[in-house]
Amino acid sequence: MWIAVLTIALIALIAGLALSLASRRLPATTDDLVERVNELLPQTQCAQCGYPGCRPYATAVVEGTAEINLCPPGGEATVRRLADLLGREIMPLVERVEPSVAVIDESLCIGCVHCRNACPVDAIVGAPHFMHTVIQSECTGCELCIAPCPVDCISMRPLVSAGLST
Amino acid sequence: MTAPTYDLGNLHGGLRLPGHKAASTAEPIRDVPIPSQLILPITQHVGDPAQPVVGAGDRVLKGQVVAEPDGTLGAPVHASSSGKVVAIEPWPVSRRYGDSAPCIIIECDGEDRAFETDGRWEDYLSLQPADLLLRILDGGIVGLGGAVFPTAQKLMQARTCKIETLILNGVECEPYISCDDMLMRERAAEILSGAQILMHAMQIESCFVAVESDKPDALHSLGVALAELDDARLVLKQVPTIYPSGGEDQLVQLVANREVPSGGLPTDVGCLVQNVGTAAAVHDWIINHEPLISRVTTVAGDGIVNPMNVRARIGTTIADVVEFTGGYAERADHLIIGGPMTGKSMSTDRVPLVKATNSILVVLKTSFQGRELPCIRCGDCAAVCPVQLLPQQLFRYACADNEAKLREFGLIDCIECGCCDLVCPSHIPLTANFQIAKSRIQELADEKARAERARRRFEARNERLEHEKQQREAELARQKESAKQAGPAAIAEILKRKQQQGEED
Numbered sequence: 001m002w003i004a005v006l007t008i009a010l011i012a013l014i015a016g017l018a019l020s021l022a023s024r025r026l027p028a029t030t031d032d033l034v035e036r037v038n039e040l041l042p043q044t045q046c047a048q049c050g051y052p053g054c055r056p057y058a059t060a061v062v063e064g065t066a067e068i069n070l071c072p073p074g075g076e077a078t079v080r081r082l083a084d085l086l087g088r089e090i091m092p093l094v095e096r097v098e099p100s101v102a103v104i105d106e107s108l109c110i111g112c113v114h115c116r117n118a119c120p121v122d123a124i125v126g127a128p129h130f131m132h133t134v135i136q137s138e139c140t141g142c143e144l145c146i147a148p149c150p151v152d153c154i155s156m157r158p159l160v161s162a163g164l165s166t
Numbered sequence: 167m168t169a170p171t172y173d174l175g176n177l178h179g180g181l182r183l184p185g186h187k188a189a190s191t192a193e194p195i196r197d198v199p200i201p202s203q204l205i206l207p208i209t210q211h212v213g214d215p216a217q218p219v220v221g222a223g224d225r226v227l228k229g230q231v232v233a234e235p236d237g238t239l240g241a242p243v244h245a246s247s248s249g250k251v252v253a254i255e256p257w258p259v260s261r262r263y264g265d266s267a268p269c270i271i272i273e274c275d276g277e278d279r280a281f282e283t284d285g286r287w288e289d290y291l292s293l294q295p296a297d298l299l300l301r302i303l304d305g306g307i308v309g310l311g312g313a314v315f316p317t318a319q320k321l322m323q324a325r326t327c328k329i330e331t332l333i334l335n336g337v338e339c340e341p342y343i344s345c346d347d348m349l350m351r352e353r354a355a356e357i358l359s360g361a362q363i364l365m366h367a368m369q370i371e372s373c374f375v376a377v378e379s380d381k382p383d384a385l386h387s388l389g390v391a392l393a394e395l396d397d398a399r400l401v402l403k404q405v406p407t408i409y410p411s412g413g414e415d416q417l418v419q420l421v422a423n424r425e426v427p428s429g430g431l432p433t434d435v436g437c438l439v440q441n442v443g444t445a446a447a448v449h450d451w452i453i454n455h456e457p458l459i460s461r462v463t464t465v466a467g468d469g470i471v472n473p474m475n476v477r478a479r480i481g482t483t484i485a486d487v488v489e490f491t492g493g494y495a496e497r498a499d500h501l502i503i504g505g506p507m508t509g510k511s512m513s514t515d516r517v518p519l520v521k522a523t524n525s526i527l528v529v530l531k532t533s534f535q536g537r538e539l540p541c542i543r544c545g546d547c548a549a550v551c552p553v554q555l556l557p558q559q560l561f562r563y564a565c566a567d568n569e570a571k572l573r574e575f576g577l578i579d580c581i582e583c584g585c586c587d588l589v590c591p592s593h594i595p596l597t598a599n600f601q602i603a604k605s606r607i608q609e610l611a612d613e614k615a616r617a618e619r620a621r622r623r624f625e626a627r628n629e630r631l632e633h634e635k636q637q638r639e640a641e642l643a644r645q646k647e648s649a650k651q652a653g654p655a656a657i658a659e660i661l662k663r664k665q666q667q668g669e670e671d
Contacts, residue, residue, distance in 0.1 A: 043617040045624045053624065121623040140620045 033086075034062045040081045044073045045120035046142030048095070053120070061086070072097040073141065099159040101139040102146070106131050108153035115145035115154060177419055179550040180408040181585050183507075185380060187344045189473040190466040195348050197477050198490045200247045204272040204481035205518035206232060207259050211308040212315045213239030218270055224251045227281040229457050232270050235303075241316040242306045245281075246459040246479035249274040260484075260503040260510060260517045269518070272481070283455055290363055290452050295325070298367045298452075305451030306458045306521075310443035311335060311346075311412070312504065314522040317444055321367055323433065329370055330436040333421055334361050334445055336377040336384065337405055337412035340505035343525040345462040346442050348475040350377065350384035353446055354391035358400060360445030363452050365399065368438060373400045375442070376421050380407040409507070410583040414439045416552055428579050443524075458521060465491045469498030469528030478519050484526055485515040499531035507584035536593035547586035547596060553579050557586040557596050564603040569610060572603055580604070 038058040049070035051057040060066035061082065068082040069091045076093055083090045104115070104124075111129040123139045126132025134145075134154075146154050209215040214237030226232055226245040233243040249272045257269040290298055303318035334357065338346040350357060361373050375392075377385050388402055405411050405420045415426040417439060424435040432439050443462065450456045459480055465487060466473040472492040484501070488494060502509040503517070505525055519526075547557035555576050563571040577600060586596045649656075 038621075039617075041617070042613070043620040043624065045620065054621070120627065121620050122627050123623070138619070138623060140616075 030062055034058050036085060037061050037082065040074075040078060040085065041071060042073045042078065042140070044140035044142045046073060046140065046144060048072050048097075048142075067091065069093050073099070097141075100141045100156040101136055101159055102134050102141065102143070102154050103136075103157045104132055104134055105153040105155070106133060108151050110151055112150055114148035114150065118144045118148045120144060177406075177408065177411060177416055177552065178554050179552045179585060180410060180416075181550055181588065182407070183339075183341050183409045185407075186342045186466070187347065187380075190342070190344045190464050190475055191347060191351075191383075193474050195352060195462055195475045195477050196490075198479070198482055198487055200274050200276060200278055200479060201482045201486045202274055203252075203483075204246050204249070204274060204479065205257050205483060206243055206246070206270045206272065206481045207257070207267050207518065207520055208233045208243060208270065209267055210243060210314060210480070210521040211241045212313065213237065213241075213319075215268070216240055216243050218254050218268075220251050220270065222251055222253050225249070226251060226272060227279050229283075229459060230281040231304075231306075232272075235316075239316060239319055241308050241318070242304065242457075243270070244306050244457040244459050245272060246481045247272070247274045248277055248279040258514050258517050260512055260520065260523065265513075287455060291366060295367050295369055298363070299325075301452065302367065302448060304457075305447070307444060307447045307451060308458070308521050309441055310447060310461060310521065310524070311441035312508070312522055312524050313414075314520075317440070317448070320440075321364070321438070323431075324368065324438045327433040328436055329368055329433060329438050330372060331422060331438070332361065332365055332368065332370055332373040333417060333432075333437055333439045334373065334375040334442050335412060335414070335417055335439050336375060336381070336388075336442040337417060338381075339378060339407070339409045339412040340507050340525075341409075342466045342527055343464050343505045344466070345464045345475050345524050347381050347384050348464075349443055349446060349462050350381070351387050354384075354387040355394070356449045357442045357445045358388070358391050358395055358397075359453065360447070360449035361400060361440075362397065363448050364438075364440060364445060370438075371399050374403045374421050375400060376403045376405050376417055378407045378411065379404050409585065410552055410581065413552065413581050413583060415581070428576060461519075461521060461523070463487070463519060463523050464525040464527075466525065467502075467528040468530045469495050469500070471495050480521060481518050483516055483518050484512070484523075487519060487526060488515065488528070494528060495530070497530045498528045500529045502527040502529065507588070508582060538594055539592040541592055541594060544591060546589040546591065550585040550589050552583060552585065553581055555580060557600075560603075561594060561596055561599055564599045567603075567606070569607055572607060577603060577607065 038055050041054040041058060043054050045053045047053065049057045051060055057066060061068055068086065068088055069079050071078055072093065072095045079093055080090055109131050111126060111131060113126060113128050116124040116126050116132055120142060121138055121140055123135045124132055124145060125135060141156065141159065143156060208218060216233035217236040218233045220226055220232045227248045228245060230245045231242045232245050235242055251270060252273045253271045254268060255271065256266040258265055259267045299318050299321050307317045308314040309317060309320065336346055336350050338344065365373055375388060377388065385404060392400060392402055403421055410416055411420055414432055418424055418426055418432045418435060418437045422437050424437065426432050427434055447458050460477055461480065462475055462477050464475050470491060474491055476487060476491060478487050501512045501515055503512055503523055503526060504510055506527060509525065509527060541558055541561065543558055545558065551557055560572065560575050560577055563575065580600050582597050582601060584597050590596060
């Protein structure tokens with residue numbers, strides 16, 4: 001009788017260990033994984049990866065149709081974290097960008113609302129025929145507002161990391 | 167007057183360090199004369215920088231507010247003497263990060279005229295605690311033990327918790343520093359008066375004054391002052407001389423025998439800790455109406471000719487202070503602001519003395535070159551860690567940039583006391599690594615918060631656009647429908663009207 005008890009206990013132990021290992025090491029289901037990849041992305045929604053936002057890119061990465069090195073704002077740190085999560089090779093970034101924010105030259109702005117409509121995170125305020133401005137703290141530096149501007153009054157300014165330099 | 171001592175049983179780790187305090191405590195505190203120029207950084211506290219309210223060319227008086235707190239956490243900055251503001255510009259400072267910060271530079275006129283405070287000052291006992299806290303805020307008072315947390319905000323935070331005990335921290339455990347010791351010897355009555363004010367502000371009825379056992383003179387003068395005061399709420403407590411017993415959490419452990427939880431504050435276990443210097447500053451402000459414009463600081467080390475404690479105006483440069491004490495010794499090599507364990511090396515003595523400056527230490531060039539070697543995992547660092555962390559593990563994870571493990575192993579509880587550095591046989595700068603790792607974790611957290619906010623805004627925008635689209639489509643459908651219902655009859659009607667118009671023309 002003891003042999004039976006021990007055998008069952010041993011099998012339960014081995015199965016338990018295998019399951020706990022699997023839950024830690026093996027990737028989760030696709031949906032969860034997309035969510036987790038999305039969390040690692042910087043959420044600039046800049047479309048520089050060629051996908052219309054961070055979540056679509058995350059989906060493409062999980063499906064295997066996109067490489068993990070296409071996110072310039074995320075930088076090398078993001079590539080490394082993605083490689084860690086997905087168990088892929090670390091690869092050099094396709095393009096590097098410095099963190100920056102958009103600044104509108106308010107004396108030139110004609111109030112055309114093109115940039116306001118282009119901003120993916122609603123970080124530009126303004127009404128037709130009134131001066132626009134960028135909410136600095138919400139700007140992700142995606143540069144999507146620069147092309148639509150008919151008077152070229154938007155420029156990117158490097159982001160000074162707060163607290164360290166002042 | 168004797169006070170009970172505690173055994174070391176309930177404090178983990180720590181080190182017995184040579185004090186080196188005799189030289190600087192031989193003479194009474196001396197006053198540094200008003201310098202020709204005052205450099206007042208707008209950030210002398212934890213929190214948001216204060217905003218200057220004066221401009222270049224303005225005349226200011228002693229005690230006048232020159233920068234007001236901006237944001238939720240901060241303290242005002244007062245002019246330390248009368249004179250003229252000549253500039254507001256970056257100047258080298260002794261902060262932990264960065265080398266220069268915006269400073270208000272005042273050329274002193276030497277007259278030291280005081281600012282007349284408007285309004286009458288009623289007795290603090292007649293004030294409501296909340297009003298008293300606001301008044302303390304106006305005094306620009308911050309924690310003078312070195313952490314410079316704005317005192318009023320610390321008290322306001324504490325009022326949201328159930329506080330039983332105020333602990334006055336007179337445990338100056340770091341070698342060389344003796345400014346609190348001298349303050350307790352010379353101004354014991356003022357310190358106790360400050361404690362009474364703090365107790366009134368907090369509405370608590372018990373206060374321990376904790377002093378290290380190696381300060382018999384301070385214990386004596388506090389004992390005498392206590393006897394004169396005859397206030398049963400105040401109790402003098404003697405704590406063992408061991409570094410870092412003066413750390414806030416360690417002191418709570420020693421005096422109240424309560425452990426501050428990980429990531430928590432002493433207020434979580436019903437204790438509020440204030441430095442004795444802060445208590446004296448509170449007394450000076452509430453009773454004598456003098457804001458925090460000067461502090462006692464220790465000038466010591468083998469690189470100083472006459473080590474001593476001085477009272478200097480905030481904003482006096484370190485160079486002026488050292489010159490007043492008699493200058494540098496010939497072989498002086500290295501300037502440290504703060505103590506030898508937690509201080510920061512400075513490359514210039516042009517930096518101003520600020521509210522946080524409790525010590526100016528000048529050391530000689532030493533032949534000792536601690537070359538960093540690989541960790542041999544001896545575990546000495548874990549044995550001395552007062553917070554019971556595992557520095558060798560943390561060091562490994564800090565090198566590997568493993569944020570999750572650093573959190574798991576309690577990096578945020580590291581008090582950066584430097585005990586592990588001192589005992590490490592491989593001379594690994596552990597604390598410096600931990601400081602860097604801490605700021606990186608903070609950066610990562612900030613980045614994550616920013617990404618999360620951007621994601622929410624993006625989703626909210628998409629939702630809004632979707633909603634607008636649906637509305638538009640619904641409107642279009644409605645119009646189409648009504649056109650269909652009105653039918654050909656309506657169209658014929660319109661055509662007929664047009665025709666009539668055409669004929670009339």
